Amino acid sequence: MHIADIDTPAVLIDLDILERNLRAAQAYADTHGLKLRPHVKTHKLPRIARMQMDLGATGITAQKLGEAEAMADGGLTDIFLPYNILGQAKLDRLHALHERVKLSVIADSAVTVAGYAARFTDAAHPLTVLVECDTGAARCGVQDGHEALALARQIAAAPGLRFGGLMAYPKRGDLAGTSAWLAATIPLLAGAGLAPDVVSTGGTPDMFRAAEVGEATEHRPGTYVYNDRMQIGFGHGNWADCAMTVLTTVVSRPTATRAILDAGSKALAADTAPLPGHGRIVEYPEAIITALNEEHGMVDLTPCPRRPEIGERVRVIPNHACVVTNLFDHIHLIRGDVVDEVAAVTSRGRLG
Amino acid sequence: MHIADIDTPAVLIDLDILERNLRAAQAYADTHGLKLRPHVKTHKLPRIARMQMDLGATGITAQKLGEAEAMADGGLTDIFLPYNILGQAKLDRLHALHERVKLSVIADSAVTVAGYAARFTDAAHPLTVLVECDTGAARCGVQDGHEALALARQIAAAPGLRFGGLMAYPKRGDLAGTSAWLAATIPLLAGAGLAPDVVSTGGTPDMFRAAEVGEATEHRPGTYVYNDRMQIGFGHGNWADCAMTVLTTVVSRPTATRAILDAGSKALAADTAPLPGHGRIVEYPEAIITALNEEHGMVDLTPCPRRPEIGERVRVIPNHACVVTNLFDHIHLIRGDVVDEVAAVTSRGRLG
Numbered sequence: 001m002h003i004a005d006i007d008t009p010a011v012l013i014d015l016d017i018l019e020r021n022l023r024a025a026q027a028y029a030d031t032h033g034l035k036l037r038p039h040v041k042t043h044k045l046p047r048i049a050r051m052q053m054d055l056g057a058t059g060i061t062a063q064k065l066g067e068a069e070a071m072a073d074g075g076l077t078d079i080f081l082p083y084n085i086l087g088q089a090k091l092d093r094l095h096a097l098h099e100r101v102k103l104s105v106i107a108d109s110a111v112t113v114a115g116y117a118a119r120f121t122d123a124a125h126p127l128t129v130l131v132e133c134d135t136g137a138a139r140c141g142v143q144d145g146h147e148a149l150a151l152a153r154q155i156a157a158a159p160g161l162r163f164g165g166l167m168a169y170p171k172r173g174d175l176a177g178t179s180a181w182l183a184a185t186i187p188l189l190a191g192a193g194l195a196p197d198v199v200s201t202g203g204t205p206d207m208f209r210a211a212e213v214g215e216a217t218e219h220r221p222g223t224y225v226y227n228d229r230m231q232i233g234f235g236h237g238n239w240a241d242c243a244m245t246v247l248t249t250v251v252s253r254p255t256a257t258r259a260i261l262d263a264g265s266k267a268l269a270a271d272t273a274p275l276p277g278h279g280r281i282v283e284y285p286e287a288i289i290t291a292l293n294e295e296h297g298m299v300d301l302t303p304c305p306r307r308p309e310i311g312e313r314v315r316v317i318p319n320h321a322c323v324v325t326n327l328f329d330h331i332h333l334i335r336g337d338v339v340d341e342v343a344a345v346t347s348r349g350r351l352g
Numbered sequence: 353m354h355i356a357d358i359d360t361p362a363v364l365i366d367l368d369i370l371e372r373n374l375r376a377a378q379a380y381a382d383t384h385g386l387k388l389r390p391h392v393k394t395h396k397l398p399r400i401a402r403m404q405m406d407l408g409a410t411g412i413t414a415q416k417l418g419e420a421e422a423m424a425d426g427g428l429t430d431i432f433l434p435y436n437i438l439g440q441a442k443l444d445r446l447h448a449l450h451e452r453v454k455l456s457v458i459a460d461s462a463v464t465v466a467g468y469a470a471r472f473t474d475a476a477h478p479l480t481v482l483v484e485c486d487t488g489a490a491r492c493g494v495q496d497g498h499e500a501l502a503l504a505r506q507i508a509a510a511p512g513l514r515f516g517g518l519m520a521y522p523k524r525g526d527l528a529g530t531s532a533w534l535a536a537t538i539p540l541l542a543g544a545g546l547a548p549d550v551v552s553t554g555g556t557p558d559m560f561r562a563a564e565v566g567e568a569t570e571h572r573p574g575t576y577v578y579n580d581r582m583q584i585g586f587g588h589g590n591w592a593d594c595a596m597t598v599l600t601t602v603v604s605r606p607t608a609t610r611a612i613l614d615a616g617s618k619a620l621a622a623d624t625a626p627l628p629g630h631g632r633i634v635e636y637p638e639a640i641i642t643a644l645n646e647e648h649g650m651v652d653l654t655p656c657p658r659r660p661e662i663g664e665r666v667r668v669i670p671n672h673a674c675v676v677t678n679l680f681d682h683i684h685l686i687r688g689d690v691v692d693e694v695a696a697v698t699s700r701g702r703l704g
Contacts, residue, residue, distance in 0.1 A: 112603075140606055293491065295416050330701075
């Protein structure tokens with residue numbers, strides 16, 4: 001099967017670029033003595049997760065239970081789920097997953113820990129729980145070292161739980177802030193006999209500076225596998241590092257300067273980037289995707305020296321690769337112009 | 353099954369509100385002598401399309417071939433597909449669909465018409481083609497009456513095609529502009545013996561003013577079935593008219609004024625509304641969903657007189673209902689607090 005045989009809109013992943021991105025991340029981690037625990041939310045494909053493991057990753061990261069289950073189904077055996085898992089239904093699923101793979105999770109509240117402690121009671125096979133720390137990103141996480149210590153103690157006191165360390169999602173561009181936060185917290189834990197085995201950081205934009213957080217033992221980048229306009233806007237990577245494109249057809253040319261693509265917000269998603277427009281058309285890089293309706297992408301061709309015709313197929317680098325993966329049932333993995341595999345995205349559309 | 357038995361995040365549709373919205377639209381159309389051809393892109397559910405037909409709709413509208421096919425599978429028999437269908441693969445699917453249902457499509461270029469004319473050649477069973485008109489919305493469509501006439505002639509001259517009329521997606525708030533555009537064009541067509549049988553307009557925000565386009569014979573509203581924050585921002589409907597909510601759990605309360613929901617951009621989508629924030633929390637209407645990560649919704653509780661606890665479940669009216677439908681494999685149709693049906697969204701994630 002050739003790219004020309006794929007109908008549009010469709011997602012293409014260039015395996016050569018993907019492999020280069022995977023190797024670069026692992027090489028950085030190896031050079032700096034960090035473990036790499038890639039985040040699979042971007043690709044949701046066990047095949048790519050296995051490629052990451054083969055290159056030396058210590059395990060993988062999943063962002064929701066359904067994603068972790070799909071990875072276990074795909075043969076992955078060491079999964080970190082940095083999410084507060086709450087409620088009996090999800091705790092039961094978590095327990096079942098814990099029987100199948102080496103699993104670790106996080107908590108940032110006593111409520112979450114109490115839920116784990118009630119469901120996991122086997123001291124011979126404890127669930128590893130890290131404490132999520134808000135080191136500046138203002139998302140989840142305990143606010144200071146004293147809160148971290150209190151949670152670590154609660155975890156350590158539960159027979160069926162094991163305190164695994166600290167996890168943070170650093171504020172982009174402020175690795176020093178995360179480092180300072182961790183440096184203030186770790187001695188408190190160590191003083192209580194709870195020195196963290198693992199200190200896990202995440203994020204693609206700063207991944208090639210991850211070692212500046214000297215306290216970290218592992219890093220969890222996600223988007224780096226494909227890259228996108230958002231990452232490039234943040235200063236990570238170049239167009240040649242973008243492995244994901246959306247193959248689309250020009251369905252209308254209403255005026256000399258306007259083209260309409262058959263990829264709208266249900267194919268490219270409405271996520272914005274620190275660059276104008278909704279995607280980069282590889283063949284017409286001067287064009288601006290000015291707006292998206294659900295099945296239409298509006299393109300301003302004014303700056304373009306040459307312009308596409310109706311029926312022409314073009315490839316679009318999206319603003320945010322991770323959410324595009326979540327919009328398609330199948331992803332086309334390509335080598336050059338040849339389709340290597342049409343891979344099913346099994347963990348999209350699932351609850352939880 | 354009760355709402356309490358549904359794990360989060362999940363999409364809920366309140367059938368009482370839905371039915372009220374459906375009836376109001378049909379009543380307006382009936383009162384004003386317009387046919388109603390509801391757009392199914394919002395719900396993608398044959399059951400709701402059948403409810404629309406039972407109330408008096410003349411047929412339905414689908415925005416892509418996969419959506420139309422799913423509706424035919426669901427028993428719908430009169431489908432308008434206002435999209436330029438291009439390429440052999442899609443033309444073959446279109447031809448197969450034409451054998452199953454009463455089908456009409458659009459074209460806005462000679463290229464699109466030529467494709468239809470080559471694939472549809474049976475004068476005894478012609479494909480009905482309307483001309484899409486850009487009456488001000490600056491999306492697809494011919495630019496003036498002369499272009500419309502040229503395309504109508506090309507359609508009428510093809511043995512296997514039938515000229516069906518004009519279709520427009522009016523610019524929001526400018527019905528007068530659409531009316532003037534059509535009033536200037538229709539006499540040109542009539543003078544050539546090609547008076548349009550159907551003049552079709554669309555859009556929810558102006559649906560209760562659709563009759564102001566006196567040239568229109570039918571209207572194609574979509575989002576009105578559920579409504580959302582975007583429509584309310586546009587001035588259409590009230591919170592009590594919003595049939596879709598996303599059921600979500602508060603998974604973290606890192607600070608006194610911050611809550612984190614288990615619904616992020618992969619559940620609520622990043623579409624913006626003419627109101628601040630990413631959704632309205634029904635139980636905490638003063639709260640502001642300030643940002644979305646993929647599986648996290650960040651909430652500022654500062655303005656709230658009372659605040660939710662960890663583990664509490666809340667319902668969020670999303671910014672844009674149509675794209676939320678596209679993110680879930682299943683939709684929960686509810687009557688009060690009881691689940692009436694868990695309906696599969698069969699036409700999401702499909703190519704084309």
